[in-house]
Amino acid sequence: MSDQTxxxxxxxxxxxxxxxxxxxxxxxxIHGGRVTALVGPSGAGKSLTARAAMCVLDVDPGLVAxxxxxxxLDPAVDWYEGVRGGGMSAQRKLLARTRHLRGAxxxxxxxxxxxxxxxxxxxxxxxxxxxxxxxxxxNDLSAEIRRILGQVGLQPWASGALPGELSGGMAQRxxxxxxxxxxxxxxxxxxxxxxxxxxxxxxxxxxxxxxxxEEGAGLLLISHHKxxxxxxxxxxxxxxxxxxxxxxxx
Amino acid sequence: xNREPDVDAxxxxxxxxxxxxxxQSGAWPWSESRxxxxxxxxxxxxxxxxxxxxxxxxxxxxxxxxxIVLGLEExxxxxxxxxxxxxxxxSEAERRPKRVNYQxxxxxxxxxxxxxxxxxxxxxxxxxxxxxRAADDAQREAVSMLENLGLGQRxxxxxxxMSGGExxxxxxxxxxxxxxxxxxxxxxxxxxxxxxxESVLQDxxxxxxEGAGCILVTHDMSEAxxxxxxxxxxxxxxxxxxxxxxxxxxxxxxxxxxxxxWSGPLPTQPLATAGCPFRPDCPxxxxxxxxxxxxxxxxxxxxDPRTHRVACHAVKS
Numbered sequence: 340m341s342d343q344t345x346x347x348x349x350x351x352x353x354x355x356x357x358x359x360x361x362x363x364x365x366x367x368x369i370h371g372g373r374v375t376a377l378v379g380p381s382g383a384g385k386s387l388t389a390r391a392a393m394c395v396l397d398v399d400p401g402l403v404a405x406x407x408x409x410x411x412l413d414p415a416v417d418w419y420e421g422v423r424g425g426g427m428s429a430q431r432k433l434l435a436r437t438r439h440l441r442g443a444x445x446x447x448x449x450x451x452x453x454x455x456x457x458x459x460x461x462x463x464x465x466x467x468x469x470x471x472x473x474x475x476x477x478n479d480l481s482a483e484i485r486r487i488l489g490q491v492g493l494q495p496w497a498s499g500a501l502p503g504e505l506s507g508g509m510a511q512r513x514x515x516x517x518x519x520x521x522x523x524x525x526x527x528x529x530x531x532x533x534x535x536x537x538x539x540x541x542x543x544x545x546x547x548x549x550x551x552x553e554e555g556a557g558l559l560l561i562s563h564h565k566x567x568x569x570x571x572x573x574x575x576x577x578x579x580x581x582x583x584x585x586x587x588x589x
Numbered sequence: 590x591n592r593e594p595d596v597d598a599x600x601x602x603x604x605x606x607x608x609x610x611x612x613q614s615g616a617w618p619w620s621e622s623r624x625x626x627x628x629x630x631x632x633x634x635x636x637x638x639x640x641x642x643x644x645x646x647x648x649x650x651x652x653x654x655x656x657i658v659l660g661l662e663e664x665x666x667x668x669x670x671x672x673x674x675x676x677x678x679x680s681e682a683e684r685r686p687k688r689v690n691y692q693x694x695x696x697x698x699x700x701x702x703x704x705x706x707x708x709x710x711x712x713x714x715x716x717x718x719x720x721x722r723a724a725d726d727a728q729r730e731a732v733s734m735l736e737n738l739g740l741g742q743r744x745x746x747x748x749x750x751m752s753g754g755e756x757x758x759x760x761x762x763x764x765x766x767x768x769x770x771x772x773x774x775x776x777x778x779x780x781x782x783x784x785x786x787e788s789v790l791q792d793x794x795x796x797x798x799e800g801a802g803c804i805l806v807t808h809d810m811s812e813a814x815x816x817x818x819x820x821x822x823x824x825x826x827x828x829x830x831x832x833x834x835x836x837x838x839x840x841x842x843x844x845x846x847x848x849x850x851w852s853g854p855l856p857t858q859p860l861a862t863a864g865c866p867f868r869p870d871c872p873x874x875x876x877x878x879x880x881x882x883x884x885x886x887x888x889x890x891x892x893d894p895r896t897h898r899v900a901c902h903a904v905k906s
Contacts, residue, residue: 381782534779536646536808541850563783570851 344411345370346525346557347392352405354387356398362387364404367576371411371524371557374548376568378561379578385561388578389527392559393445394418394437396430411524412444443472446523446556448515448547450533455514456502462488462513463498469520490550491516511543519550525557532564540564544571592797594639594818596895599673601771601802602635602658607667609653609826627653628664629826632889635771637800642813644806644847645823651806654823655773658804659691660684672770689719692764694774694793698756702748708735708759709744715763734766735759738792754785761793768798775806790816810848819896822847825866828889833896841901843867865902873903 347369354362362384369375369392377385387398396402402425407418418437422429441447449455457465466484470477477483485495491512502510518526528547532540544560544567551558562568568575609628615621628650635641643651656662658669660676669677671691676684695701702711712731716722722730735744738758748756757777764772774793778786786809794816797803807813813820814834822830822844830841839848846853858869864883868874874882881902889898 381784534808537810537847537850538646538855542855545855566849566851 344414346409346411348406348408348410349388349392350406352388352391352407353403354384354391354396354398355400355403357400361398362391362578365576365578369525369557369559370574372552372555373573374551374558374560374571375574375576376560376562376572377576377578378563378568383578385578386529388576389529389559389561393441393447393527394433395441396422396433397427400424400426401430409440409444412440442469442523443474443521444524446518446521446526448518448526448528448531450530455517456510458502461499461501462493462505462516465513465517466498466520469517472521487516487520490519490553491546508539512546515547515550519554519556522554523556525559526551527559527561529561530563531560532562532567540567592638592640592794592818594636595800596636596639598637598800600634600636601639601672601800602633602804603668603670604631604633604654604658605668605670607631607654607657607669608665609650609657609662610665626826628657630888631667631823631826631828633821633828633831635802635804637802639819640794640797640803640805640817642805642807642817642820643823644808644810644813644820646847649823650826651823652775655775655804655806658771659693659773660688661693689721689767690770692767692769692772694760694764694772694777696776696779698753698760699748701760702756704748707745707747708740708751708755708762711759712762712766716766720767730766731762734762734796737796738762738765753781754788757781757789758792761789761796765793765796765798769801770798771802771804772797773804773806776808777805778807778809778812786812825860827866827886827900829867829900831889831898836896840904841899842871842873842903865900871903873901877902 345368350366352362352365353360365388377389379385390396391402392407394407402419402422404423405419408414408416409418418433422433463484466487467480470480470483484498488495488497493509493512493516497505497509497513502513505513531543531547535543548558548571560572607628608630611625611627612622613625631654643655645651653662657664657677660679664677668675706714709731712734713727716727716730717724720727732744735741738761740755740758740762743751743755746755751759772793777793778789781789790812794803805813805817819831819833821828822839822841824843830839830844832839839845846856856870860866861868861883864886865871868882871882887900887902889900891898
């Protein structure tokens with residue numbers, strides 16, 4: 340079910356800090372309906388690269404080279420146009436210009452559920468707000484909320500619960516539901532396995548992959564567990580200290 | 590790993606029939622409280638020089654067992670003996686002078702350090718206050734321990750000036766400088782990248798004093814395999830398999846999932862409250878005659894007590 344038009348085409352991404360190069364000429368494509376793993380040693384710039392793909396850049400001087408296209412959205416636009424070498428102010432403008440894409444074209448699935456959910460709002464209310472970011476709202480909002488809760492394996496009653504009333508595992512499922520509710524084209528998950536026991540690690544990753552596939556979203560997964568990558572990734576972006584390259588695996 | 594446990598010497602830790610039940614109160618003052626059986630009968634010994642891993646899923650009782658061994662929690666039942674002396678049931682005043690021998694490495698290094706003290710001050714303070722050293726001895730020992738751990742150039746750095754790996758090494762230096770008999774490390778590598786994990790464990794286990802025991806609580810099976818003499822796999826408050834991975838591979842159906850979660854289907858059923866907790870998901874239960882797995886909870890069989898013990902009816906029969 341791989342989409343022909345890539346979601347993200349990054350070419351020659353280079354990010355610099357004042358004294359050293361953090362990401363040096365990384366190129367890759369991310370396709371819808373597939374799992375792309377982003378791997379590499381510590382300090383290779385995995386998180387920076389993932390954030391740069393979402394147009395979130397906050398290092399100075401930051402982006403100095405590279406082009407970023409979202410062909411599934413508009414093949415002509417290079418989103419980094421005018422940002423390269425522009426320092427913090429240009430990067431801030433890019434952030435503002437692309438605000439409507441985050442949460443809609445991309446969703447970020449955070450490491451800790453507790454930081455993703457608003458403790459003072461019910462899960463149903465948070466889902467309703469996330470669904471509100473879609474371009475075409477559903478006819479029956481409450482049916483849609485029930486459907487998404489079912490997707491992540493939660494009962495309809497969870498809709499009325501506050502995050503604090505859910506167990507840790509249920510809160511994590513709810514956070515995933517909020518991430519996929521706007522029907523994003525791409526879900527970015529930054530080390531979702533951190534701190535989990537081995538059995539839970541597999542369960543969380545499998546849930547993430549299943550929900551993304553069923554919702555038709557691509558998944559960019561940052562992971563340093565070789566097992567996970569070997570078992571679930573369709574494509575692998577390998578960052579090697581200073582040089583990035585892509586390679587497909589089964 | 591070139592340490593070898595001295596199995597003929599008197600053990601550093603002996604734990605017998607350990608039970609810990611927490612009482613969880615209900616949501617309201619008039620709601621009924623319920624008992625949470627965190628640890629349900631755990632026995633093990635740790636020999637001088639031995640490093641054991643305590644592995645299991647969240648909630649299996651790993652942390653509770655390690656806290657009871659250190660005397661941070663009182664067991665509901667059972668006994669803890671450290672260096673041949675009874676350790677549970679003592680008052681804090683009786684324990685305090687001996688605590689210096691039984692040390693804890695925290696998970697959160699930054700939270701364990703004083704933001705206003707340098708690396709050297711942390712270790713010196715530990716040595717004078719807990720270790721009872723004179724000021725100049727403490728100074729000398731602290732410098733040499735920090736140099737051992739590669740922090741010779743960082744003696745006067747404050748925690749915020751150090752990298753995550755350096756902060757962790759300061760917490761290790763503080764523990765190891767006391768020359769402890771037992772070190773309990775609760776997920777000392779959690780949140781670190783794989784290459785830094787390796788060096789933290791090298792620093793910890795490579796610098797353990799001669800004859801000291803070590804309990805490593807971890808979620809990372811490759812760490813347990815690489816650094817520990819024996820592995821204790823826990824499920825629902827009990828040890829279900831004790832194995833020396835250099836001599837044997839885990840055979841308990843649940844322990845195999847724990848070691849390689851991708852090898853087969855994940856458990857889906859809640860744990861059983863009677864009989865073997867893993868019974869509802871166990872692929873081997875049908876091989877056992879009658880319903881022994883449902884009726885009678887297996888205990889660790891002492892087939893080869895030093896290297897391998899398993900609590901499973903299917904393995905025994």
